[in-house]
Amino acid sequence: MSLKLYHFPISGPSRGALLAARSIGVPIKVEIVDLFKKEQLKESFIKLNPQHCVPTLEDDGFVLWESRAIACYLADKFARDDQLYPKDLERRAVVNQRLYFDSSSLYVKIRAICFPILFLGETEIKQNLKDDLNTTLGFLEQFLSGNKWVAGDSVTIADTSIYSSLSSILAVGWDISKFPNIERWVKDCASLPGYEENEEGAKAFGEAVKKNLKQ
Numbered sequence: 001m002s003l004k005l006y007h008f009p010i011s012g013p014s015r016g017a018l019l020a021a022r023s024i025g026v027p028i029k030v031e032i033v034d035l036f037k038k039e040q041l042k043e044s045f046i047k048l049n050p051q052h053c054v055p056t057l058e059d060d061g062f063v064l065w066e067s068r069a070i071a072c073y074l075a076d077k078f079a080r081d082d083q084l085y086p087k088d089l090e091r092r093a094v095v096n097q098r099l100y101f102d103s104s105s106l107y108v109k110i111r112a113i114c115f116p117i118l119f120l121g122e123t124e125i126k127q128n129l130k131d132d133l134n135t136t137l138g139f140l141e142q143f144l145s146g147n148k149w150v151a152g153d154s155v156t157i158a159d160t161s162i163y164s165s166l167s168s169i170l171a172v173g174w175d176i177s178k179f180p181n182i183e184r185w186v187k188d189c190a191s192l193p194g195y196e197e198n199e200e201g202a203k204a205f206g207e208a209v210k211k212n213l214k215q
């Protein structure tokens with residue numbers, strides 16, 4: 001088996017794919033693509049992934065990108081059982097809903113705040129972007145009401161995906177004290193395999209954002 005993940009630790013989506021792989025427990029070779037050095041634009045990488053983004057997975061010649069698609073693929077192919085990505089139609093549908101929620105809502109709101117600060121010279125977070133993210137966190141708070149994990153009683157790849165997104169903005173110093181279910185779940189996420197590795201990348205992300213923020 002030769003499984004390789006092209007990865008950049010500062011990237012939330014990239015950490016999401018790796019955190020899923022760590023929970024699945026599949027051995028995976030990690031190759032760093034330094035986005036700050038524009039390594040994703042190297043000819044060899046564009047040949048592999050014309051969309052030149054991380055994470056990108058290579059599995060014996062099969063190439064896949066999009067962090068959540070990678071998590072689903074790895075769970076389906078390598079997980080010991082179906083807990084992380086249930087086969088039951090309805091339970092899987094809820095996991096998928098949470099994954100789409102992350103990809104189309106939570107991650108998007110976090111990116112809308114951080115991208116302009118990291119790359120466009122913005123030094124403040126606009127109030128409407130703060131409100132947008134807090135509204136979205138309100139939905140996550142509801143998903144976690146009466147549930148230990150975001151899609152029910154057991155940990156799934158929805159947790160690894162959403163946690164990797166959320167950990168980026170937590171590292172910027174986001175206040176989640178109004179969301180007690182999220183606070184409790186964030187503490188529980190410390191039990192995820194690969195948690196420390198994720199925290200390191202999130203911390204570097206948070207520092208890069210905070211450096212550009214007006215104090």
Ligand SMILES: N[C@@H](CCC(=O)N[C@@H](CS)C(=O)NCC(=O)O)C(=O)O
Pocket residue numbers: 011012013014035040051052053054055065066067068103
């Ligand atoms: N929706 C994608 C987002 C991937 C993405 O935008 N990756 C960024 C880093 S966060 C990237 O590789 N950017 C470099 C580029 O597009 O050239 C996923 O979840 O994998």
